Amino acid sequence: MKLELVIVGAGPAGLSAAPHAGKLGLNYLLLESSPAPANTIQRYQKGKHVMAEPAVVPLRSDLGFAAGTREAILDGWERSLSDLGIEVRYNAEVVAIRGERPDFVLTLADGGSLTAENVILSIGLQGNPRKIGVDGETDRSVQYTLDDPDEYRGETIAVVGAGDAAIENAIALARNNTVIIINRRDEFARAKDGNLTLITRAIEDESISCFYNTGVASIETSLAINLNTETGETRVPCDRIIARIGAIPPRKFVESTGIRFPSDDPTTLPELSGKYESNVPGLYVIGALGGYPLIKQAMNQGFEVVEFIKGNEILPADHGILEDKFQYLPYDKSVDETLDIIRNNIPLFENVNGLILRELVLASELLTPSKSDVIFHKNDYTNTFISIVEGEVEVETDSGNLITLGPGQFFGEMSLLSGRRRSASVRASAPCVLLETPRREIVKLMNSYDQVRKVIDRHFIVRTLRAGLVPDAPQGELEAVAETAELLSFRAGDVLFREGDESDGLHLIRNGSVSVSRNIGGRNIVTTYVAAGNYVGEMGLVGEARRSATVTATVATESIFLRADIFQTMLQRNAGLRERIQTKVRERISENLRMEAAPDAGDLISFLMQQGLGEATDVLLIDETLCVGCDNCETACAETHDGTSRLKRAAGPSYAQVHVPTSCRHCEDPHCMKDCPPDAIRRAPNGEVYIEDSCIGCGNCERNCPYGVIQMASAREDAPNLLSWILTGSGAAPGQRQTVATPNAIKKAVKCDMCKDLSGGPACVRACPTGAAIRMSPSEFVNLARKAN
C-alpha cells in the first residue's frame, strides 16, 4: 500500500512531524534505524542538562519539550509516543530513496521496500557511528556509545578516539576505572580547548594512560585489544572497549536521493525552499541536516513541514517575534517583505540562505536612531556588528574627519575582529534603520560564507590603513592594497620577524598583541608591547633594509601583512605617510633608548607577557613591596559578591616584586565566552567580562579559561550586620560565609566583574590598606616596568 508520507529519522524533527501528520489525517510511517527514538540525545551522557534554545522562539509541536535532564526529556517523549499512537518502526535503516512526488520508493537495509507520495528526511548530521574496522568490531564488549560512565567500576577500559566525545568519556570513566586512550595521531588536535587541557593534565598526572600514533590492529573476543604502536605491536588486555571515532556523514546518502548541495565544502547545507523542500519535488529536509541543530527549531520544523505538505500556508513559529521587532520600523510591510528589504539593501547578505538570514535577524536588534543620536562612543567595549539598512551615519576619525556611511554599508567590524574598544564614535547623521548583530552570530556567518568573511576582512584592512597610516588616500587605492594584503596567524610565542632579517613588509596587528625585543649586549631585551590596531615593522621600510628588532606574538595573534613593494608605492603616493612613519620611528627609537638604559624593565615586561597578560585589558597586580598579606582584597571581593572571592591573592607567580594573582584579566577576546550555551558571558561597555544569572552551570568557561580564574560556586549564607558582628561576634566573619546546601541547586560559574555595579570601582583595590593592589591595562606595563627598575 502506498503511504502518503514517510518520515525518515526519529529525532526531535521526525518525532514532531509524525503526530502532526496523524492529526492532519495523513497516512504516514516514521522510520528509525536505531532501536530507540532520539538516538543523538540517547547518546548524551547521563544527567546532561538539555537546553531549550532559542528561548525567544515558542515551541510549536504536538510533542512536549522543555529544558531538563536528558532522562526527563526522553521519558516524556517515550510516553507521548504511545499516548499519541505514533506509527513508528525501529531498526529500519533506509539505504536508498528513489523517485519524486508522488512516487517515491524507499529501500530498507533488511531488503524490504516502501512506496510513498512524500518523504521527510530528518536524519540529523550525526550519521551512523564509525566502526573500528577490524575483526571483532561488533563484539558485545565493544561499544560505540556511553550512557552512564558511573555504571562501570574497577574495569580496565580502552577508549579509542581523540575527539571531544572520546576525551569526555575517558575523563569520566577514569574516576572509577583504569583508562587507556588510543590516539591515532601525536596530539589531540581536534578537541575543544577545555577538553584538551583536561586530557593533557590527566595524562601528565598518570590518571589516564595514552598511546599516541597508535592504531587498532585487532580485537580478541577474550578480551584484549592489539595495537599498532610506533614501536611495534602491543597487546593490551582490557574489560571493555569504547570507540568514539566519529560518524559517517550522511551526505553521500543524501546526494544519492538526488538532493543537490551548493558546494563541495563539507559544512554546506542542501539547497532548500522556504518550505523546507529540496530540489527533488516531494522530498523535504528538516532539522540539523537542513541547518537547524537546535532541538526546538527542529521540532517546530517537523510541525510546519507537515502543514506545508498538506498544502496549508502557515507562518513560521518565529513570525510573531519578527513582527514585534519590525513594528517600530518606518515600513508598513509584512515580515517577509521587511526581510527582503534588509536583504536587498545590504549587499553583504545578498547570497545568504533565506533561513539563515532569518535566524540572523532574529538574533539581532533593529535600531532606529534619530539624527545625531550616538550609536556607540569611541572606547566603548561593545563588539556588535552594525549594518545600515537605511539612512546615514557619521564616523568620527582620530584626525577629526567625518566619514559618512550610507545604506548597505556596515561598521563595528574593527572591534568585532580585534576584540578591542571601539576605535571611533559613530552617530546618525539622518534618521536610520540599523541592524545590530551580536558578535557570535556574525562570526558564525563569516565561518559559513567565505564571501562574507572576505568582504568584512577587506573593509577591516581599508579602515585600519585609513585610521593609522593614510587618512586621505582614495578609497580605490586602499581597496587595491587590501586585495594584496595577506592575513597571517601566529600562535603565542611565534616570531613575526627576527632582528637582522630582511625587511619584507609591514604587519598591522589585527588581534592579539606582540612584544618587540632587541639583542642588547647578548641579551634579548623586550623594549615594548604593541596591542592590536597598531603596526610593527615600519622601521625597516623607511630606513634600514634589515629588521632592527624581533617581534614575537605574546598570545594567539593575527596580522595583516603588507608587502614592502606595495608599501613603497603607498609611500610615493601619499605625502603624509612618510612623515607619520618617521614620527613613529622616532618614538620607537626613544623607547628603545629608555629601555636599554633599564634592561631589567624589559625582563619584567617579558615576565608579564609570559603570564598571558598580552591579551589582557585590565589586570590586577600586587606590588610586593607594599603587600602585607592581609587578604583584605579577597575578603572584599567575597563580601561584595555573595560570599565567594573571585581572586586568589597568594596564588600566581611574581617577578621583580610584581605579583600576578589568580584573577580575571578581562581578555580582549575572552576564552570563556567561546562556548557558553546560554550566552551568559557578556562584555559590558567598559570592558568588564561578566556572567549573567542565566548561567546553567555547565562548566565550559571554567575549563576554557587558560588562567584558572573562573570557579563553579554554590550559593552562600547572607552576611550578618557588620556592627553586630564586630560587637557581638554573631554570624560569619567577613569572607567566612558558609555555603548553603539546597537540594538540586547547581553550582554556577563566578568570576571577577570588576565590581562594575559598585560605585567607586573594584573592591579589591579600594580595600587594600597599603595600596599594594593596583589595576592596569597592558599599555601601562612599560611605565610600571620603568618605575620598578
Place this chain on the structure above:
Amino acid sequence: MQASILAFRGRRYLWVALALTAICIIAYWLDDPQEPPNGGTLLGYSLGVLGALMVAWLTWFGVRKRDYLSGSGTVQGWLSAHVYFGLSLMVIVLLHAGFQFGWNIHTLAFVLMTLVVVSGLCGVFIYMQFPERLSENRGGASRSELLDQLEDIDRRSRRVAAKLPEAFRDVVTSGVQRTELGTTLWQRLRNQDRSQIQLPNASATVPNKGQEAAMDWLAEQQSRADAESAATIAELSALLRNKRKLLRQIREDLRLQAGLEIWLYAHVPLTAALLMALLAHIVTVFLYW
C-alpha cells in the same frame, strides 16, 4: 613602585594633621586661664572633646576596613590618615591635660593611649619594612609553592632511602614527621627550629635543628658504607642540604608574616582597653564637675 601609606597622595594627611596640631599648640600658647592649664579650663575641655572624637574616629577604622561597600575613599587613604591623626592625637591629649599626670584613671587612659600609638607605630615600621623582605626571601615563589617544593624533597628522599637498608627509611620518615615549622604565631616569630628526629638505637628523639642530627648521622653511615651505598647516601645528604636551605627560607617567610600580624595583637586589645578607660575618664570627670 606605588605610593606607601605614608606617601599617600603627596602626604596629604600629614599636612592636615600637622596643621591641626599647630592650631592646637598656638591656642594653648595664647590661652591664659586663671588656673594652671588642665582639662578643666575651656580650652582643656575643647581639646578633650576633640581628642575623644579623634579616638572614636580612629577606632572606626576597624569598621571602615570591613565595610567593603563603603564609597568613602579607599582603605589606604583611611589608613594614611589613621597614622597621621593618631600621632597628632598624642600632642593634642598632652595639651588637653596641661601636662598634668597622677596615679589616677585619667593618666591610665593616657598611658593606654600612648601604648596604642606606640604599637601602631611598630605596625607602621613593620608595614614599611617587612613586605619587601618577605618578597625577596620568597624569590618569586608563593608560600604554597615553597611548601610544595618541601613535599617534593621529602618524596624524593623517601624514594632514595628505599634503595638503602630499613634504618635509612626510618630516619628519613622520622625526620619528615618531626620537622616543625612552629604552630603558634609566637613560635614562628621567634624562628625556633624545634624539629626532632628518632635515630636508630637511640632511646628517645633528639633535636634535629637545621636537619643537623640527620645529616651527621648520614655522614657517619656514609663513611662506613661500600662505594655503591655511599653514593646513594650522598644523594640523600644532598637532598637534606636542599631541604635545610628551603626550611630556612620557609621559616623566614613565616617569621616575617607573623611579624606583620603580631603587632595587631597588641594594638587592637589595647584599643579596647583604651576605650574603657576613656569612658571611665569621661564619666568620672562629669561626676566630679
